[in-house]
Amino acid sequence: MSDLPQNQASTTPVLDRVRLPADMKGLSDRELIQLAGELRRETVAAVSETGGHLGAGLGVVELTVALHAVFDAPRDKIIWDVGHQCYPHKILTGRRDRIRTLRMEDGLSGFTKRSESAYDPFGAGHSSTSISAAVGFSTARELGAETGDAIAVIGDGALTGGMAFEALNHGGHLKNRMFVVLNDNEMSIAPPVGALSTYLTRLYSESPLQDLKEVAKGAARAFLPEPFKEGAKRAKEMLKGMAMGGTLFEELGFTYIGPVDGHDLESLLPLLRTLKARARGPVLIHALTKKGKGYAPAESRPDGGHATAKFNLATGEQKKAPSNAPSYTKVFAEALISEAERDEKIVGVTAAMPDGTGLKEFGAHFPRRMFDVGIAEQHAVTFSAGLAASGIKPFCAIYSTFLQRGYDQIVHDVAIQKLPVRFAIDRAGLVGADGATHAGAFDTAFLANLPDFVVMAAGDEAELVHMVATAAAIDDRPSAFRYPRGEGMGVDMPQQGVPLEIGKGRIIQEGVKLAILSYGARLSEVLKASEALRARGIVVTVADARFCKPLDKDMILQLVAEHEAILTIEEGAIGGFASHVQNFLMEEGVFDRGFRLRSMVLPDDFINHASPEKMYQVAGMNAAQIEAKVLEMMDISVAKRA
Numbered sequence: 234m235s236d237l238p239q240n241q242a243s244t245t246p247v248l249d250r251v252r253l254p255a256d257m258k259g260l261s262d263r264e265l266i267q268l269a270g271e272l273r274r275e276t277v278a279a280v281s282e283t284g285g286h287l288g289a290g291l292g293v294v295e296l297t298v299a300l301h302a303v304f305d306a307p308r309d310k311i312i313w314d315v316g317h318q319c320y321p322h323k324i325l326t327g328r329r330d331r332i333r334t335l336r337m338e339d340g341l342s343g344f345t346k347r348s349e350s351a352y353d354p355f356g357a358g359h360s361s362t363s364i365s366a367a368v369g370f371s372t373a374r375e376l377g378a379e380t381g382d383a384i385a386v387i388g389d390g391a392l393t394g395g396m397a398f399e400a401l402n403h404g405g406h407l408k409n410r411m412f413v414v415l416n417d418n419e420m421s422i423a424p425p426v427g428a429l430s431t432y433l434t435r436l437y438s439e440s441p442l443q444d445l446k447e448v449a450k451g452a453a454r455a456f457l458p459e460p461f462k463e464g465a466k467r468a469k470e471m472l473k474g475m476a477m478g479g480t481l482f483e484e485l486g487f488t489y490i491g492p493v494d495g496h497d498l499e500s501l502l503p504l505l506r507t508l509k510a511r512a513r514g515p516v517l518i519h520a521l522t523k524k525g526k527g528y529a530p531a532e533s534r535p536d537g538g539h540a541t542a543k544f545n546l547a548t549g550e551q552k553k554a555p556s557n558a559p560s561y562t563k564v565f566a567e568a569l570i571s572e573a574e575r576d577e578k579i580v581g582v583t584a585a586m587p588d589g590t591g592l593k594e595f596g597a598h599f600p601r602r603m604f605d606v607g608i609a610e611q612h613a614v615t616f617s618a619g620l621a622a623s624g625i626k627p628f629c630a631i632y633s634t635f636l637q638r639g640y641d642q643i644v645h646d647v648a649i650q651k652l653p654v655r656f657a658i659d660r661a662g663l664v665g666a667d668g669a670t671h672a673g674a675f676d677t678a679f680l681a682n683l684p685d686f687v688v689m690a691a692g693d694e695a696e697l698v699h700m701v702a703t704a705a706a707i708d709d710r711p712s713a714f715r716y717p718r719g720e721g722m723g724v725d726m727p728q729q730g731v732p733l734e735i736g737k738g739r740i741i742q743e744g745v746k747l748a749i750l751s752y753g754a755r756l757s758e759v760l761k762a763s764e765a766l767r768a769r770g771i772v773v774t775v776a777d778a779r780f781c782k783p784l785d786k787d788m789i790l791q792l793v794a795e796h797e798a799i800l801t802i803e804e805g806a807i808g809g810f811a812s813h814v815q816n817f818l819m820e821e822g823v824f825d826r827g828f829r830l831r832s833m834v835l836p837d838d839f840i841n842h843a844s845p846e847k848m849y850q851v852a853g854m855n856a857a858q859i860e861a862k863v864l865e866m867m868d869i870s871v872a873k874r875a
């Protein structure tokens with residue numbers, strides 16, 4: 234396993250003996266403690282080479298070792314919520330030899346993934362799903378399925394997602410034996426917000442409600458239904474310092490154990506062994522941990538080293554490529570601040586992504602006008618609807634992928650009531666290393682089919698500024714604008730956003746025979762393709778649709794009238810912009826007259842993680858592929874193309 238020259242001693246001697254969790258069963262507790270230290274170093278070393286989610290994994294190193302030492306995966310199902318903390322788990326479950334391929338093309342996923350390993354019983358990427366899955370696994374066992382224990386490991390941030398409570402409610406009612414490890418590091422990506430966080434803090438910061446010895450006895454009775462004799466003394470020791478009884482979790486039907494030091498294997502191992510031997514119903518173990526634990530540069534970062542580029546192992550300094558243009562996120566944040574300076578009704582809403590959406594910057598300017606609701610997209614949407622119904626102008630900034638979770642709220646609470654909530658949809662399109670779970674593929678399709686919604690996509694970062702102004706001005710119905718992860722094109726920026734005429738696109742360049750009708754940020758690739766075509770003597774028209782809804786029907790009919798063919802392109806799945814154009818032109822009867830329309834949309838597939846460029850290559854939507862498509866549409870044979 235180790236790559237070291239033969240004469241050099243391994244720095245990971247215990248880890249070198251562990252390929253699979255079964256190899257941990259013969260290790261003494263002392264060796265398991267050593268294993269945790271080696272696992273932490275291996276995790277840091279690997280992420281320094283790959284980049285990725287670092288802090289969460291470092292916070293669960295001891296929990297990972299303890300769970301795999303005590304339980305019997307893959308028969309027992311260890312379900313990691315979000316999955317961003319699973320790198321140590323991957324190292325211990327047969328994937329150490331590939332750990333330096335994390336998040337790379339053909340490499341390991343950055344999350345748990347069923348197709349990757351039997352030790353990943355449930356895939357993740359989005360949060361707050363683990364307890365529901367564990368209730369499912371434990372119920373399947375009750376129904377006779379060949380499966381072991383179900384253990385959900387969920388963070389304090391993920392616990393703010395409503396689904397987690399739906400699952401606790403159901404699990405507590407069913408009373409199946411199952412385990413929830415609440416990994417409480419007092420951190421989400423940003424510091425956690427809300428009353429729940431305060432409640433969890435109170436569980437361990439207030440002095441215990443009852444005499445601890447009595448508590449220990451009571452607790453032991455609660456989760457150890459058999460009368461126990463020799464175990465009692467150890468259990469009392471183990472439970473020393475834990476506040477028991479009367480918690481919210483107990484009211485929901487779970488035996489609450491905690492708080493326990495989630496980095497202390499001497500506590501964790503006997504606790505889990507006892508629970509494994511004796512628990513009958515649902516148990517929640519409240520473990521206190523530190524995000525970034527054991528690697529100073531991560532620990533000292535405000536977000537506990539949540540995610541990182543590749544970095545220098547000794548200093549923690551990240552290796553980031555210099556940027557040539559501002560990121561779309563930054564452009565959005567600055568444009569919104571500028572609008573909000575002129576309109577005091579504008580507020581920002583984020584679901585636990587203040588940094589990622591740029592609303593942190595907005596909040597620094599307008600502390601009372603920025604709301605982080607926690608990982609609670611459904612609530613974020615309906616909260617925004619409530620604000621809008623009262624005349625406030627909410628910009629609900631949610632990544633495309635996470636907005637999926639709030640869809641019924643968008644339909645039922647926003648669209649049907651025609652409330653002017655403005656959706657700022659970041660990370661639209663393929664995002665790269667986070668892969669399929671985080672791809673922003675569906676928002677255009679699921680928004681543009683809603684009556685009265687105004688649906689826009691920014692072709693470049695200057696357009697984004699205008700779309701922020703447009704959304705601010707739309708006061709009688711919902712609106713949305715999407716923009717991708719990463720840098721803009723480097724175009725000239727306007728001083729201030731100017732509201733666009735609703736449903737009006739723009740012609741960027743005039744050509745003959747064929748028009749490319751672009752919706753969103755593939756525009757840069759379209760322009761590259763048109764340059765390549767120009768070098769062949771082919772000049773195409775390029776238009777930026779700006780709006781999927783309402784469509785610029787006049788412009789589209791003009792393109793039809795002046796060309797032989799149109800090619801549409803968008804960074805989204807089928808059912809989006811192209812479908813609206815197709816339907817419109819079909820109803821206009823233009824195909825009856827033989828007009829040629831083709832569309833480039835994301836393929837009907839979930840594209841694996843790789844660089845965004847490579848993912849778009851797989852999707853067939855890069856400049857060269859656009860050029861090839863145009864040539865094909867113009868019936869220019871391969872021979873003529875050379």
Ligand SMILES: Cc1ncc(C[n+]2csc(CCOP(=O)(O)OP(=O)(O)O)c2C)c(N)n1
Nearest residue numbers: 289358359360388389390391420421422585
């Ligand atoms: C539905 C959803 N919304 C937002 C996110 C983005 N996200 C990923 S991890 C994370 C914080 C999770 O905090 P916590 O569960 O406490 O885990 P920790 O990182 O602290 O270990 C957030 C907001 C997500 N993955 N899924």
Ligand SMILES: CC(=O)[C@@H](O)[C@H](O)COP(=O)(O)O
Nearest residue numbers: 315317358540589660667718
């Ligand atoms: C795990 C998770 O969901 C987030 O951390 C996500 O990876 C953030 O993505 P960005 O890097 O695009 O903000």
Ligand SMILES: [Mg+2]
Nearest residue numbers: 388389390420
């Ligand atoms: Mg946390």
